[in-house]
Ligand SMILES: NC(=O)C1=CN([C@@H]2O[C@H](COP(=O)(O)OP(=O)(O)OC[C@H]3O[C@@H](n4cnc5c(N)ncnc54)[C@H](OP(=O)(O)O)[C@@H]3O)[C@@H](O)[C@H]2O)C=CC1
């Protein structure tokens with residue numbers, strides 16, 4: 001049986017490159033692109049089919065920042081497929097971002113320059129907003145919408161005979177100090193992206209604890225710094241083009257400047273080839289690119305405590321109960 005793979009945010013950047021690479025690995029995969037913009041999704045599908053005319057590529061409309069859309073997409077996916085082998089939780093936003101050039105310049109002359117350039121620690125702030133569901137947009141898009149999707153798709157994901165794998169696109173910008181259990185949506189701070197990505201790491205750890213015995217595994221990847229619409233929202237694309245020679249030089253000091261979506265998808269493609277049971281729940285898998293442009297994957301232990309992950313998971317379940325009751329929707333399966 002050919003694996004069924006669903007990718008959220010497949011219409012551009014890392015998600016779209018991942019789809020291309022998955023078909024190159026195994027032209028028989030049954031690929032479902034879950035996207036909010038059907039025009040962009042159709043264009044991506046056409047590109048995939050041009051390279052692999054016999055490929056099985058379908059589309060499903062999914063806006064992870066709308067619970068109604070998530071519930072509709074989940075029931076459509078359940079109608080179409082009997083199981084899901086891989087679920088790539090990749091859609092993400094980093095809206096209204098400001099770069100602190102003062103921190104950048106002083107950081108460049110400190111002993112932490114390489115760390116700063118690979119994690120963006122202390123460099124970025126965001127202005128977040130509230131969605132129609134009454135949740136913080138970055139939290140709902142990057143984490144909670146995906147969490148509800150997983151919970152709704154449990155019947156397709158939990159099978160002891162054949163394990164399934166969740167693969168979250170996290171970030172080197174995930175930071176413990178940006179996250180708080182008392183304000184896990186990050187409504188008060190200005191680092192909603194860092195907080196949402198740290199929350200992703202916590203959720204993945206907790207999902208492993210609760211679902212491994214049911215045949216569902218979860219892993220986290222970090223694509224490195226990649227030129228996509230997300231990064232073009234931080235600085236304009238012409239600016240990035242000017243910076244390109246500097247970024248190639250930075251590659252001599254850190255392998256995290258993967259720069260292209262193809263390179264950025266390395267860890268996701270690597271995970272696709274692993275046995276879910278063989279993965280370490282506490283590791284983050286990083287896409288890396290050498291100065292010569294050679295790709296590899298490196299694993300690094302996450303800065304996550306299992307007790308915090310469990311408390312956060314219980315909070316996510318409480319919020320799920322609350323929002324589903326508001327929508328008059330049945331609770332996800334136990
Ligand atoms: N670029 C980078 O340097 C890094 C990126 N990442 C992560 O990689 C992931 C992919 O981002 P990247 O490829 O860089 O950026 P892109 O902006 O190119 O891709 C983001 C994708 O997510 C989709 N998306 C955004 N909001 C929603 C939503 N509400 N519902 C459904 N889909 C949505 C976008 O859809 P649409 O095309 O309609 O906008 C797009 O397909 C993100 O999770 C990001 O945080 C992590 C580390 C570094």
Ligand SMILES: CC(C)CCC[C@@H](C)[C@H]1CC[C@H]2C3=C(CC[C@]12C)[C@@]1(C)CCC(=O)C[C@@H]1CC3
Nearest residue numbers: 099116117118119120123171172173225243246
């Ligand atoms: C190349 C430099 C001389 C100048 C670029 C400075 C900053 C704009 C960038 C330095 C580190 C970058 C970074 C990201 C965005 C751009 C930087 C802040 C990310 C936050 C993008 C999204 C992620 O998920 C992680 C990236 C970490 C590094």
